[in-house]
Amino acid sequence: MYMVYWTEADDGPRSREFASKDMSAAMQFMEALRKRQREGDGVCFITMCSENPDSVGHPGVADPSPDYNWKKRRR
Template identity: 65%
Template sequence: MYMVYWTMVEETEITPHAQAFGTEEMVAAMGFMEELRKRQRAGEGVRFVTMCSEHPDVVGHPGVDVTGPEYNWKKRRR
């Protein structure tokens, strides 16, 4: 699943927006973002255009997991 987020800034009013796209719709989401950026270049108050994705069949949990006392990660430098 993809979400496109953007903000409309008009004089003193700031309004956040979002639109969802399905897992198979990445090209459509990117096209939508380009349309928003065209509006921005034309002088409209479109700001902060970004996209975020989250796979519905992900195996692990997002974020940082808790490690036990036996965890001993070291960065190897060469």
């Protein structure tokens, strides 16, 4: 899934969701927002985030599991 976030001067923060297969549509939407920004509309902070539904692990940072035993090799 993709989320596009932006801020409009009059309305505050906004967002719009796009399906995982619609990255192209999300980028076209962002470009339309940037065009409005270049034309002087009160649009700013345009960004996109994605979340992969097929990700192997959990997102974020965590301590390693107790059975994780990594050692640096030295010669």
